Amino acid sequence: MEAITNVSVRIVQRYLPSAFVLAVMLTAIVFMLGMGITRQSPIDMVTYWGDGFSALFKFGMQMTLVLLTGYVLALTPVVQTALSGLTRHAGSPRQAILLTIVVSFVCYYLNWGFGMVAGAILAREMGQRVAGIHFPLLVAAAYGGELVRGPSSSIPLVIATPGHFMEDAIGIVPVSQTLYSGWNIALTLLLLALLLAFFARQKQPEHIVTLQMTDQTASEPTEPPATHDGTPSDRIEHSRLPTLFLGAMAALYLIVQAVNDGLSIDLNTVIIFFLALGLLLHRSPKAYLAAAEKGVSAARGIIVQFPLYAGIAGMMTGSGLVTHFSEAVISLATPATFPILTFLCAGIVNFFIPSGGGQWAIQGPIMMEAAAAIGADPAQTIMAFTWGDGWTNQIQPFWALPLLGVAGLSARDIMGYLIIWLVISGLAIGGVFAALALLG
Known part of the structure; x- marks a missing residue:
């Protein structure tokens, strides 16, 4: 396994282009497939691309703010002290990797946006404070848990909500049959065990790559000089009152929402939570903005590349490629093989439409109608689709961009490890669905 992983790492580092170039290549592939398979004209494909280009503007801004507010929070003195205490429990590179996996996996399970930033920040702290650790391996380990499907998984939650868009066809499927089924x-615990085992077996390479700290990526708290010129404007810039006021407002909002509607974790909640803590824990507006300046550069990949993937999704849906592909997979299915084929189908399409909710809106009705027609279990079909949607995130730079931005790495630095983890996790997930088919 170690030898195979080493070969994968070398191949990826040599041949995998940057995430931006890969997005352009995927755009060209879908453009050609639309013309070749569904007989769309070049003008049609360009139109679908342009119509979809702006579809992820809101989501892209949310992801930018998740990264930025989490990054700023990580640079507060309190969080730095806590992270330093955590890293003291890792006395060797292997211990650092295993501890990072467990913490990031739990955070991903609770909310993938929170896990993305928390895992990246912890990996960066481990890379800075644990000697002799290969930083790309550590970051890959932190990202490996991203495939886990937890309480914030949108597809099972939608299907369990009265009034969802497919209720007439499949009814309400409670989360006790999907996310919280035995x-x-x-399967979740099995994947955590496999993730730990896989990365525990990876030896540090002969030539390790350490965390490269720059002024823009340094993880030490950024505090402006305490001295100031004494003017009213300068005094307020160094005062705690503005940040305390705004941070208290954000915190109070979250409390009110929890009391009125119950605790619900989504992207907006994570952003406001990070914002509130960052404002309350930084010493002044000057300190907060100095930390934000570092975080902005980490978000450049999201800002530039998310619209490209939205354009790809626009071409996939507008041209009918998604429907064509889904129907081709369904034609091969039996009740026993349908969940596995659903898992594979969702995983492949996810590479071109990296949005679980958007992908479900397009593929969901097709897959659930087929499941009913051949007698496949609806709850298993839903979770097969959900796991497939998360599975290929391991080799989809779209989802790795926030983590890579915080870590200061490129996709090629970690993908060699993640390709092997993709195979291992895919066999495990597929094996569970095959066993369920045999038992049921």
Whole structure:
């Protein structure tokens, strides 16, 4: 396994282009497939691309703010002290990797946006404070848990909500049959065990790559000089009152929402939570903005590349490629093989439409109608689709961009490890669905 992983790492580092170039290549591939398979004209494909280009503007801004507010929070003195205490429990590179996996996996399970930033920040702290650790391996380990499907997984939550858009066809499927079923919890624990085992077996390479700290990526708190010129404007810039006021407002909002509507974790909640803590824990507006200046550069990949993937999704849906592909997979299915084929189908399409909710809106009705027609279990079909949607995130730079931005790495630095983890996790997930088919 170690030898195979080393070969994968070398191949990826040599041949995988940057995430931006890969997005352009995927755009060209879908453009050609639309013309070749669904017989669309070049003008049609360009129109679909342009119509979809702006579809992820809101989501892209949310992801930018998740990264930025989490980054700023990480640079507060309190969080730096806590992270330093955590890293003291890692006395060797292997211990650092295993601890990073467990913490990031739990955070991903609770909310993938929170896990993305928390895992990247912890990996960066481990890379800075644990001697002799290969930083790309550590970051890959932190990202490996991203495939886990937890309480914030949109597809099972939508299907369990009264009034969802497919209720007339499949009714309400409670989360007790999907996310919190015994077999799904067992699969989650199995993946954590496999993730730990896989990365525990990876030896530090002969030529390790250490964390490269620059003025823009340094993880030490950024505090402006305490001295100032004494003017009213300068005094307020160095005062705690503005940040305390705004931070208290954000915190109070979250409390009110939790009391009125119950605790619900989504991207907006994560952003406001990070914002509130960052404002309350930084010493002044000057300190907060100095930390934000560092975080902005980490978000450049999201800002530039998310619209490209939205354009790809626009071409996939507008040209009918998604429907064509889904129907081709369904034609091969039996009740026993349908969940596995659903998992594979969702995983492949996810590479071109990296949005679980958007992908479900397009593929979901097709897959669930087919499941009913051949007698496949609806709850298993939903979770097969959900796991497939998360599975290929491991080799989809779209989802790795926030983590890579915080870590200061490129996709090629970690993908060699993640390709092997993709195979291992895919076999495990597929094996569970095959066993369920045999038992049921």
